[in-house]
Amino acid sequence: MKNGVATRLEIEKRKRENQDHSRDVIKHYVRVKGWVECAKRRLESIREKKTDGYVRYFTLCGENAMDVFLFEKHNLVYFDGRGFPDVVFCEKDLEIFESIRRILKRGGGDFLGEFEEVVFRPEFAKLFPFDIFNLDFTRNCFPNHEQPFSKTMSSIVKIIEEQGKKDSDFDLFVTFRAERSRENQTAIAQLRENMEKNLGEVAAIKEEFVQKYGDKGLDRLLNKDYGRFLFVTFPKLIVRFGNNSHFTVSCSHEYQYSRRYTHSTTGHKCHYKIIKFIFSFKYVHVAGSIVQEVPRRPQILGSNYIEETKHSIKMEPVDVCLELDRSPCLKAKYEKEIEELIRKIKAEEF
């Protein structure tokens, strides 16, 4: 580190430590079961308005842009013969950026830089609205070197606000690394405090929580199962941000799996969890005053928050490794599909 900034060699070293997970069957499970299925539903709703419409997609896709090619395979994104005009991506690593560009060809836009910075650029704002955002972060939600309200959270809020300005329904896929030691402890304390407040104020939420985790459940989750703690507390945040921009939000899917790594200084074998969420945002228009039966927007949004908080307590995240162990056929099928996609993608590689 030089003046707190990682040198090029350090970045390269880190890059090599972070294996390329694009060929990972575990990850592919989420792509197929979660992302593709959700995108299909989104496309259906797009086609209700525009029969030849396609999904407008923003992704932090990674080196092989597997998600884009999988979406193309399922006819969800449009390929116009020169590239994907409705796909926009962002990548901070120069070499990976070049590689993604090469395989996606002419897209709807691409950004070299940190997503958390790019999202505030005026030229990015011009590209809204999107139908799906796939924020596949490789880092923690609240990194310990950042403010409690991290840049990542700010960027998510920015997306929701921009979509809100366009009254546009959308889906949000979010992936984080859940490793408590790397999180900002103030942020975690605030999440805990906020949940505690909800439990104290809303009986329905408390009932749901106690039934599932018991009276002292919150601290137990925080100390013993940090991933699960985030599954309970994080969606609430997203729902609140959505509500602020006049969206009702529902978390339809949650996934988790473990990853192992060797600590760079101690050499110890460590592990962390990857947690994934799929949120759907539906814009709530102001109801006409004559239609008394239709609840007013504040009521809809208020009840959405309580219902979704209850839902996220109740929801059981899919343990992807377990699911794949149970179904060797599915694993083999995915491996085959990954190979097919990689073959197609590698045709563009030097």
Next chain:
Amino acid sequence: MTTQGSAIEKEPKKEKINVSAKIIADISSGIYRTPANALKELISNSFDADATRVIINTGYPQFDVITCSDDGKGMDKDGFIKYMGHIGGSFKRAGGKDITRLGRPIIGKIGIGILSIAQICKKFTVISSEGNGRKFEATIDLTDFHTNDAYKKNVGDINIGTYVPYELPEERGRHYTKIILEEIKDDFKNKLIESENRDKVVLDYKYGGKGNLDPKRFKSFIERLNGSKRIRDLTEYERLTWELSSIIPVRYLDDGPVREWGGLKRIRDELKDFNFSVLIDGLELKKPVLFPTDKRIKKRGVDYKIYDDIGFDEEVDGSRLKFEGYIFYQRTRIIPPELQGILVRINNVAIGFYDKSFLNYPKPEGPKMAQVSAEIYITEGLEDALNIDRNSFNESDHHFLKLQEVLFNRLGGKRGVFPDIRRTSKERMLAKREKEEVGEYHKLEKRIKEVFGKEFTIAKMNERNERPIAVDFNNSRVIIYENPIFPRKKSERKYLEKILISLELANLQTSSKKELYNDFYDLISKESQ
């Protein structure tokens, strides 16, 4: 990924880039006049590196970052440092080598290609590997170039920037060069963005919708331009695509440069054998030359001609000059007009664009100049005549003068192209006129048959006669002779011919004045219907 030498070396030192002030002054004065010319230099470097594929991505529609990658032999860290230390002194041709390992004629000569990038951006990164399990990466910061008084200084060396050359592990066997241009200069970027807001003329055309990359798309682009558009009316983005395709060493469209012509075979085969393709934003570029450019033009020898005997191979002032090429002519103006003129290619790369003056051809040929397009491929010589920008010639160079002489002779000599065009043009006009006349007389013949119930043929004699019209009853012929009575104006003459023929026939066919008038008016009125 199998990499060699996973241990990463210690942080390398920052290096300075010094370039001769003279070169910088030349570059700064805008020698890379168009974005296409700047990118051409990168493509030429890829060609010289034996790349088979170059992929350029402009970052459409934001144009924030431009990338250019190739699968060429790559470069190692030492090679890069050597190159950056000798800008303006290329070692591509070290040891008198004029061809690459794959047998391609080397384009680069003085080693300033990479500086063409300085016209576009303020910072760029080169990542390259020779396939030996190592790659190097260097980000070149051109701040000094853009802030120093590089433009003003004319002697000595100037520091134009800095870079840090990193050497990193890479998969063995992978060889490539990737150039990533960041901080694109505003004038360049804004031009492209602004043009995006203009009506898109061609490239936004849907190329058949979903499906695999369609190799015919470039042809479709060219066909839409031909006969209807001027390149300068296209958006800057489209113009970049067209210009780039016309100047780089890529192959012709399958039926280019002239439809149903098998000529220029050696050149076309050579371009094919190079196996060199360039894609810009997913569009594979081919030479944008597909004659005739007018759909109405079909007949070779009449509507269009190809003069494919352009060739020269001789010593000129002690060094060899060798070239071949073709001249194409069509009877209508060539559109896009940017294809009018002559394009000289050295080692398959265009020097500038089409030159409408035909290298300063001295005779005034009027509109015929706009009906001719030519390409000359220089395979040996003339390189010394190139100015540093590689876009123009030193016009007093002996090779250049010889090229001019051969060209002017072929264009304007006794059996030259322009005299031949004049002849062809005249013949075509005469044939057309004759056809029209035959058509006119045929109509009158039909009327005569309708009125008199008898067939007559009308013939025209070039001889003079006292009587302008004579009727030969035995052979059922009406003969028109030359006579001063006929006006010079074609339409007036035709009309008078008709009146006189009608009058003569009516007079000979009828006995009473009344009948004569009736028949005469009958012929005239029916004729005029």
